[in-house]
Amino acid sequence: MKRILFPTDFSDTANNAFVYALEMAKHLDAEFIVLHVYDSPNLTYEGCPSSIAAIYETIELKNLENFNDQIPYLRKIAEEHQFESVKMSYILRHGNLIKIIKEISEKENIDLIVMGTHGASGLKEVFLGSNTGFVITQVPTMLLCLPNEAKFEKIKHICFTTLLKDEDKTALSDVLNIAKKFHAKVKCLTIKTSDSKLAHEDIEKWQSNFKREPIEFFVVSNDNIKKTIYDFLERQEIDVLAMLTHRRSFVEQLFTQSLAQKLSFHSKTPILVMHEK
Incomplete structure (x- = not known):
């Protein structure tokens, strides 16, 4: 196993999965690729296309700034858990998350995708409509699903x-x-x-x-x-x-x-x- 893809939205769930995913990368001696995908709202405003373009540019800039702010934080988490030996790279993309995960998995020869899963209160199984659920059904790459409660311990x-x-x-x-x-x-x-x-x-x-x-x-x-x-x-x-x-x-x-x-x-x-x- 050579490459692990870690899609993240920088949420607490994702950050919890990040530590677990790094443990996997360390033990499997695999390269670690962090992916953040953002989408833009569908804006329509007749007669003023330049304003719409400016809004989109602002959204892209804010996402880039957020991504650049988050990378040092992820590096800090990695250092605190002594993962300096894990080779990490970062990808920021705009578009559909599932489509991009599938594209990168094929292009970068990804062996394993690691994603956190959100829980929910109540009885309805909302997970079936989650991003992790869609990756399970639409991306043919091995996928490790990590619930919020999952903490890495020695795998026996x-x-x-x-x-x-x-x-x-x-x-x-x-x-x-x-x-x-x-x-x-x-x-x-x-x-x-x-x-x-x-x-x-x-x-x-x-x-x-x-x-x-x-x-x-x-x-x-x-x-x-x-x-x-x-x-x-x-x-x-x-x-x-x-x-x-x-x-x-x-x-x-x-x-x-x-x-x-x-x-x-x-x-x-x-x-x-x-x-x-």
């Missing part, structure tokens, strides 16, 4: 949810590569529902591919997938939950982008969202 256990499909093996290998950087163990969780067709022989055959790796496998029979995952996170003291998004049948939808988004909203555990290759 990473949970990888799997349906034991062949295509999951590539994602599991990626998770293993990350785990080894932290000297962590991977705990693979397969939830076998009442309509599952997984046979014991199939499970053993799939697991045999990773006999020599620091992996422990768990197969849990339960129809309540979300609750099963939450219980597993707590019982096994999971530090990061890794999930692979699928794009196929209705049966697998509980392991698709929708569940990853809902978990990012509810869980205090960082979630690593991966995409099929």
